[in-house]
Amino acid sequence: MATHVLLLAFLTAGWPAGSGTTAFPLLRVPLGPRACAMGEAYTGLADDVNALFWNPAGLGQVAASQLAFSHQEWFADIRDEHLGLVLPVGSGSLGVGLVFSTTSGIEVRDPESGDHTETSAHSGYAALGYGLMLNDRLHVGISAKGLYDDLIEQTGAGVCFDAGVLLRAERFRLGCAARNLGWGMRYGQDNIALPMGLHVGASYALRRLNVVADISASVDRLPDAHLGFEYPLYDIFMARAGCRLGPQDWRTLSWTSALTTGFGINLGRFALDYAFVPYGRLGLTHRLSLRTTLPGQQFGRVRIQVRELGTGAPVVATFLLEGSQQGNSYTEPDGTFTIEGVEPGWLKVTASAERFYPQTESVLVEPRRTHTLRIVVSRSGYGALWGVVYSADRRRPLSARIEYSGPESGSLTTTEKEGSFTLRKLRAGAYRLEIVPADTTYLAQSETLTVTPGQLTSRTLFCSPRSGFPTAPAPNDGEPRREDGEPEGN
Template sequence: MKKRLLIILLFIAATAAWSIEIHEKAGTTAAAFLKIDSGTRPMAMGGAFTGLANDINTLFWNPAGLTSIEFREFSAMQNFSIADINSQAIGYAQRLNQKMAFGIGFQGAFTQIEYRAQPTDKPDDLATVGGFATGLTLAYELIPEISIGGTAKLIHQRLSVENSLGFAGDFGMVLRPMGDLMGLGMSLQHFGLLDTEEDLPMTARAGISFAPLNELSVVGDVNYPLVGDFPSVHAGLEYWFYDLVAFRIGYSLNQGENLQNGLTTGIGLRRDGRSSLINTNFQFDYALVPSADIGNAHRIAILGRF
């Protein structure tokens, strides 16, 4: 009991220490596509996943959580959003040994902007804008209760005819003082610069998860942008019925948004493969992220374990 209490106190102290340097800057950031959180399962739970961090989605939320995977995992996600802005994410992860795991991930978002010299029905030209990031993640289990991880990312941004490159890093920690019953996580994301010396949307996350039943997970996150934007609070839950169908619901609260925008929901379906894929477990996830201001966003993802 004393050991678990010490771990929790260390987590709180570390979170406070990291928060000391947090400061806000006015203005916008580059590589805005990084603000679009990747993953369907996490978004169905209101965007809370930093403390749970127990599948390949953790590549984009908390790199330390990668030590929780038991098999090789892959995922592909498509986000059908508003204003023809679609985002994607692809990931693969596996264990290297009992202590270490690695993964690679890709996330990006693109749209087209119309150019007109005069107020005409048809545009004079179309320009593709957006960007993508490719990352390599390593996670290491210090002791059974504590894991750390990091991601090195190459970032490419395209704004009309101007392209820019940059490098960034993510850093994370997960504490499981009571095994799978409770998880505490924190991560720092998008620390770096583009070659234009513009700031990236650096963010600090802290989260907690609680699983009183094998079928039930209750999660909560706090996100604190270090450059611009407002802090946000996220909460959600997931319940699996017979390990076949999952129901998810969540809510996020952001000071700068309409209060009606925060509700999210989704489902998950899980099934083993057939014939040559008998050793592969497939999972399909769907999330609905409504917005009273700009409409609904639909996310779908497929995840495989083998």
């Protein structure tokens, strides 16, 4: 009984007046020293074995098998033990967890004899969850928990569920988890509601610094905020700190109860994590865990797409693999090819195709993830480009600066007398032209085109006058004229 009295004292001190109580406060206890040291903000990160208890969607991020054992030392002879295991299965990972809490030294008095004896109270639950990676950015997950509570004079049992989603970008992650969804905890004939809650969290990798933040709300208390940091001081040492504005009433317990700190030591496949979490006048708590990555190689998958520069058309190409995998092959008619079972690490792919220049791209292959590698190739050989710049209103040559970019880049200027330009021995491929008239009363224009090997590509370019400027009529000397302004027959 003391377990629940004490836990309720600091886990529910911030409840709004008039709200009802919930059962099984062990569900409120945060697990894992790493998460606890960072202000108990982990919903938006959740990238190790403890994701099962914070956001089951995070299990889909765990690429290798992990095993962890954690011990939590509370005040008043309360101790928690936690065992977690993650195994990659299919496109996601399966998580299994056991949590056991005990309070020893509870004095029980026999009402008939008056004798005093000491006993212990126990509570715990088992969790089973699965996190799935839907694509490179989106993960979803669900878990179920079976609950058991021994209050010495009465026992209770129940079942609840968690569900979560996690969105990943290059440096940013956003997570949301609904926890402890169920029909309540059964104590004899009584059914007491569980502490159902919604948790939203985010994490951002600022160079080497991890910044995490959570907002948590429950059916029986006001929302609270959490903030944490993680920074590698050395290759093997991780410093962590954070603050939390609930669920404990830090205003009553003292401001120190809002602070958390800890560290992690990574030694190859093993990691040691520690968290120091004070609770003001109630006392100090310590959390310690040992995590290990189990042996076993996990592979990734690479989807190659070969496209032509400028047009985006698929290109049938052969490619050479170097790095984490060796070999060569060729794409399908749609310019794609998927490589299965690629070992983690850097993979270099060189694509070659007839009438195209070879192009090399690299990708960092991660276990159990699909990577899309897009290779853009430009046509080989040389062609020529001729063009002329006219005013759209007068159909007269314009002096303009022509900037071209593509397989080659550069600029040139046309004269007002002729308005034409020629680029000889220009590498074949797609180009973009920017035409900037010397006369500022005309608007700049842009044009895209493809230079074909061994051929002359011609373009007539028109620049329109800016609005607000008078438009001169096109010349009319009585002769029929082509679209470019020149008399027909020239």
